[in-house]
Amino acid sequence: MIDETTASRVSSAALGRICQRAFAQTMAMIHVANHRADKELGDPKIGGHPASCASSVHILSALHLLVRRPQDYVCCKPHASPVDHALHHQLQLFRHVDAEGGSAWFDEDEAKAAMHRLRKFSQAGEPVFQSYHARTDPDSFHFFPSGSVGIPPVVSVYMALAYRYARDHNWEVPEDAHFWSLIGDSEFREGSLLEAMPDVAERLLGNVTWIIDYNRQNLDGTRIPNERGLEGADCDRIERTAVANGWRVIQVRHGHLRQELFQRPGGRALREVLEHGLSDYEFQMLALKRDAAVLREVCVEKHPGCGELVHTLDDETMVEVLLDLGGHCLDAMVDALERTRREPDVPHVVIAHTLKGWGLECMADPANHSTLPSAREIEAILAAAGLSADDPFALWPAGSEEAAFLAERRDAFRAGVEEHIALRARNRDRVMAAIEEDGGIPSSLGIDLSLFPVAHTQWMWGQLASKLVRIGTHRHESPRSAAHKALSEHERRWRTAAEFVMTLSPDVGSSTNISPVINTGVYGPDTPQGEIKHRLKVTYKHPDLRASRDAWTRHIRFEIAEANAMSAVGSFGKMIHYLGLPFFPIMTVYDFFIKRALDQLYYNLYWRSEFVIVGTPSGVTLSPEGAQHSWKSDFQMPNLITWEPAFAIELDWILSDAIRRHMLDENDGRRGVLVRAVTRGIEQGAMLANARRQARFKVGVVAPLKPQGAGPEWGAATDESTLPAAADEVLLAAIREDCLDGAWYLVDWRGYAGYEPGDNVVHVFAMGSVVTEALAASEKLLERGIFANVIVISSPELLLGILGEQDDYRHLRERLGVDGDLHAVESAADSEAGMIGLAARRVPVVAVCDGEAGLVDNIGSIVGVKQVTLATRKFSKCGRPSEVYRYQNLDAGSVVQACGRALSETAMEDLRVSESLLGTLAGRPRSARRPDWRELWPDPARGR
Numbered sequence: 001m002i003d004e005t006t007a008s009r010v011s012s013a014a015l016g017r018i019c020q021r022a023f024a025q026t027m028a029m030i031h032v033a034n035h036r037a038d039k040e041l042g043d044p045k046i047g048g049h050p051a052s053c054a055s056s057v058h059i060l061s062a063l064h065l066l067v068r069r070p071q072d073y074v075c076c077k078p079h080a081s082p083v084d085h086a087l088h089h090q091l092q093l094f095r096h097v098d099a100e101g102g103s104a105w106f107d108e109d110e111a112k113a114a115m116h117r118l119r120k121f122s123q124a125g126e127p128v129f130q131s132y133h134a135r136t137d138p139d140s141f142h143f144f145p146s147g148s149v150g151i152p153p154v155v156s157v158y159m160a161l162a163y164r165y166a167r168d169h170n171w172e173v174p175e176d177a178h179f180w181s182l183i184g185d186s187e188f189r190e191g192s193l194l195e196a197m198p199d200v201a202e203r204l205l206g207n208v209t210w211i212i213d214y215n216r217q218n219l220d221g222t223r224i225p226n227e228r229g230l231e232g233a234d235c236d237r238i239e240r241t242a243v244a245n246g247w248r249v250i251q252v253r254h255g256h257l258r259q260e261l262f263q264r265p266g267g268r269a270l271r272e273v274l275e276h277g278l279s280d281y282e283f284q285m286l287a288l289k290r291d292a293a294v295l296r297e298v299c300v301e302k303h304p305g306c307g308e309l310v311h312t313l314d315d316e317t318m319v320e321v322l323l324d325l326g327g328h329c330l331d332a333m334v335d336a337l338e339r340t341r342r343e344p345d346v347p348h349v350v351i352a353h354t355l356k357g358w359g360l361e362c363m364a365d366p367a368n369h370s371t372l373p374s375a376r377e378i379e380a381i382l383a384a385a386g387l388s389a390d391d392p393f394a395l396w397p398a399g400s401e402e403a404a405f406l407a408e409r410r411d412a413f414r415a416g417v418e419e420h421i422a423l424r425a426r427n428r429d430r431v432m433a434a435i436e437e438d439g440g441i442p443s444s445l446g447i448d449l450s451l452f453p454v455a456h457t458q459w460m461w462g463q464l465a466s467k468l469v470r471i472g473t474h475r476h477e478s479p480r481s482a483a484h485k486a487l488s489e490h491e492r493r494w495r496t497a498a499e500f501v502m503t504l505s506p507d508v509g510s511s512t513n514i515s516p517v518i519n520t521g522v523y524g525p526d527t528p529q530g531e532i533k534h535r536l537k538v539t540y541k542h543p544d545l546r547a548s549r550d551a552w553t554r555h556i557r558f559e560i561a562e563a564n565a566m567s568a569v570g571s572f573g574k575m576i577h578y579l580g581l582p583f584f585p586i587m588t589v590y591d592f593f594i595k596r597a598l599d600q601l602y603y604n605l606y607w608r609s610e611f612v613i614v615g616t617p618s619g620v621t622l623s624p625e626g627a628q629h630s631w632k633s634d635f636q637m638p639n640l641i642t643w644e645p646a647f648a649i650e651l652d653w654i655l656s657d658a659i660r661r662h663m664l665d666e667n668d669g670r671r672g673v674l675v676r677a678v679t680r681g682i683e684q685g686a687m688l689a690n691a692r693r694q695a696r697f698k699v700g701v702v703a704p705l706k707p708q709g710a711g712p713e714w715g716a717a718t719d720e721s722t723l724p725a726a727a728d729e730v731l732l733a734a735i736r737e738d739c740l741d742g743a744w745y746l747v748d749w750r751g752y753a754g755y756e757p758g759d760n761v762v763h764v765f766a767m768g769s770v771v772t773e774a775l776a777a778s779e780k781l782l783e784r785g786i787f788a789n790v791i792v793i794s795s796p797e798l799l800l801g802i803l804g805e806q807d808d809y810r811h812l813r814e815r816l817g818v819d820g821d822l823h824a825v826e827s828a829a830d831s832e833a834g835m836i837g838l839a840a841r842r843v844p845v846v847a848v849c850d851g852e853a854g855l856v857d858n859i860g861s862i863v864g865v866k867q868v869t870l871a872t873r874k875f876s877k878c879g880r881p882s883e884v885y886r887y888q889n890l891d892a893g894s895v896v897q898a899c900g901r902a903l904s905e906t907a908m909e910d911l912r913v914s915e916s917l918l919g920t921l922a923g924r925p926r927s928a929r930r931p932d933w934r935e936l937w938p939d940p941a942r943g944r
Helices: 004-009 012-034 050-067 078-091 108-115 152-168 191-202 234-244 256-262 267-277 280-289 292-302 304-311 315-323 330-339 375-384 401-438 457-472 495-499 562-573 575-579 591-606 648-664 686-691 728-739 768-783 796-800 802-806 810-815 859-863 881-887 892-907 915-921
Strands: 073-075 179-184 208-214 248-252 348-353 501-506 555-558 584-589 611-615 640-643 672-676 743-747 761-767 787-793 823-826 838-841 845-848 867-870
Touching: 012 050, 012 078, 012 108, 012 330, 012 375, 012 401, 050 078, 050 179, 050 208, 050 330, 073 152, 078 108, 078 401, 152 179, 152 191, 152 208, 152 562, 152 575, 152 591, 191 234, 191 562, 208 234, 234 248, 234 348, 248 330, 256 267, 256 315, 267 292, 267 304, 280 292, 280 315, 292 304, 292 315, 330 348, 401 495, 401 575, 401 648, 457 495, 457 501, 457 648, 495 501, 495 648, 501 562, 555 562, 562 575, 562 584, 562 591, 562 611, 584 591, 584 648, 591 611, 591 672, 640 796, 648 672, 648 728, 686 728, 686 743, 686 768, 728 743, 743 768, 761 768, 761 892, 768 787, 768 845, 768 881, 768 892, 787 796, 796 802, 796 810, 810 859, 845 859, 845 892, 859 867, 867 892, 881 892
Parallel strands: 073 179, 179 208, 208 348, 248 348, 501 555, 501 584, 584 611, 611 672, 640 672, 761 787, 761 845, 845 867
Antiparallel strands: 743 787, 823 838
């Protein structure tokens, strides 16, 4: 907020002129975007939403010119973003985000050039403005991306929570940051907003203000809510909804003229008409018509008590009264926004009554959402603001009252921005120094699995979470302090990183194995719980869910609201970027219900937030829950890496690596982490038992090998069990490296007698719990003379998805050796002349997963071989995993059949020879060549 002395030095008239110029430059910005000389045939329309901008111009002017402080955050309805840019241009707050050396702030020429680039593609890195608020905008400081509606205001709520959490956990955080959101009235019907409202009040987040731009229109035209069903106008519904959910509401209905008239005789009746007598639809139609005679008639009809007053007003004033809404009165808006700061524990909704298209010829027109002002109208708007089409983005001349005010505001704001950037660097340096002092982050948390021969990955997640929280809270006095044992040397290396680990869950914490984390560790405002529990004998055990704001709390608890939890994950995960504090939020959620928060997940990734989602249980392996809880989808989104470990130790490696990458900022392109776990236990010893059989791990290997106990048909091959394997530490290190690259060999028959690629070899790729079925199938196939290698997919994204594509699937092709090479094998059909025919075949692939086929069905297309994919293709049923696997054709028998099919179809492939090749072999001269594509590829000029 600008200080009172400065505010008192600027006149209301000057503020009005600044606001008018912001309106004009907003319209010019949109006009330029729609009339570029380089438009190409077929280009889609640009748009820019001038009518929606116009309804918000006074709200945003009040916020940016007089109320907002540098430490505050803002999210703005998408269609009003040009207004923010225009105001920031006048305030000279455009900044080079990644500036090194020199001034980070734009000079006047740079700023003007940027104002010409709304919705323009940056050809050479020149600054542009995206269609809606984006991280790359020159004025993106503390602005949330707003391309999606209904999500940014919720994100702002949980950023407020993240700030409080950081402060309560003894980190340096600005004390008085406020979180502002401008929301369209149609947007306020978004379920995400209504779902979050009670949570905001319960958490006592009084530094949150939502501003509703109540212009009574949406994209399709005038809003016509059923006011009989709602028992009032929609603004009244919004107020009642907010109040019922613990918010305070301020309606900004009236401007100065109305307020003055309300003091006259008949004024109370006129107020009643304007507030409750007119439906929203009636108001819009009167605003569109702007007929003074009709307006007087309607007012008197609604309340005769205002008749004498309205007949004393001339036609121009009568129309002005109708249009004098509080959302277009700077004084009224500033007063309302400032009032929201006065109750530190109560969130506020400000309902600002506005006109869509204010100041434009299309004002209140039902079709104005997509209406663009003509060149003539733009010129008139610019002229009214003292501007011209030749220089529409001119700044105020030096020496003017407006320039002096804006300069003082600019300097204060720039200083605040620089101070915040310094704080971020200070926090980051402090964390990095602590990690270095700890001795660096280890590659594993070292969970002892020796006592748990059969375990599942969800159980392992609980063990990892408990250990991280124990390490991270070790230095704090808490109800669990007595149970704390001294940290080992290995654990001390985790100390700083573990301090930033926190968990979140939408009411599924205890059922996803993190009860020890939740117990006495829930973060939130202290609320009276009553004493009756202490008078009763409680015989059941469950986590103590009473919340506190103590520094040893590590869990954020939600009701059944996956969307809220996902938005909170995104907000906490951005603290490293905003404050240099690398909080590492890990959200547990039933995997199937991630779909309830896909919009929020995509927003988090687009926003480049950093987080982990543990989706557990997942797939049809959650067999007792039947069809409703079983579908596992393929989420291929930029900036997301997906994992699905089969063995418990894999989850340790994966989570440890994710934490290390996060803390050291080595996770570009994979800042969001999705880990899928299950509740089906598997024998953990199977990993090393099968690894020890692999030829590559044998010490003093004498090839070829044969399996232990194999019969004489294997010839003189060496029994693999007679050769020692390398130490377990060596095996685990190699498997870990491959696991973290996306896949690893559980069964590898290379180096065994009779292994003939192209004849009897098939690669079986298995992901998650169905690895056990693939392993069983491999043993059965060996009895039939088929070598089925089992490759465990730990990350479909790294192996086969966006991250795999970035290095041309190098791990799949090179390290795992899966390729489309032709292997010459002896043909079964010899010619009468005694010639031996040769056939060339590839090694086919079978993939199996308990989810959508799209998770793993592109291996064959990547390497160019036949692939058969086993996946869930029908709704599931209740049962134990083995029964459901058979039902879904994911069992070992189905894998065996799929391998046989893949091999047989590969064997039946034909080799077709072109006529030109036959002619060349017959000695005929080659025909003239058409242009040869080999001369065009790769293209050196384009680097590919």
